[in-house]
Amino acid sequence: EVQIVESGGGLVQDGGSLRLSCAASGFTFDDYAIGWFRQAPGKGREGVACISSNDGSTYYADSVKGRFTISRDNAKNTVYLQMNSLKPEDTAVYYCATERTTARVMGVINLACGGIEYDNWGQGTQVTVSS
Numbered sequence: 001e002v003q004i005v006e007s008g009g010g011l012v013q014d015g016g017s018l019r020l021s022c023a024a025s026g027f028t029f030d031d032y033a034i035g036w037f038r039q040a041p042g043k044g045r046e047g048v049a050c051i052s053s054n055d056g057s058t059y060y061a062d063s064v065k066g067r068f069t070i071s072r073d074n075a076k077n078t079v080y081l082q083m084n085s086l087k088p089e090d091t092a093v094y095y096c097a098t099e100r101t102t103a104r105v106m107g108v109i110n111l112a113c114g115g116i117e118y119d120n121w122g123q124g125t126q127v128t129v130s131s
Helices: none
Strands: 003-007 010-013 018-025 034-039 045-051 058-060 068-073 078-083 092-099 111-113 116-121 125-130
Touching: 003 092, 018 034, 018 092, 018 125, 034 078, 034 111, 034 116, 045 068, 045 078, 045 111, 045 116, 058 068
Parallel strands: 010 125
Antiparallel strands: 003 018, 018 078, 034 045, 034 092, 045 058, 068 078, 092 116, 092 125, 111 116
């Protein structure tokens, strides 16, 4: 069974930093691209950063370029999202997801990041940035 668990969220002041972790199990971690998404109150879920399975290439949303860094440690089956210079508009629930490798399933959220679709989600971790 695939399990994805996010951690590291919390309350931080404007300009502060946080590091989110995404621990995964139940599949061959090295073979999957992993993405971080976020959903702010009243808004849709959006891709923030994602990292490929093969060469470790990364993609970032324009809103976080230069501030966020995604990385992966395949030995630990974990992906990290280092978030610096946080802003109040970064406040959201942050979700980790694995790439979709099978046909779409009705009722399952399916979103793209960097040209890859993701459909297996964790429960999310809340990030709140106070002004």
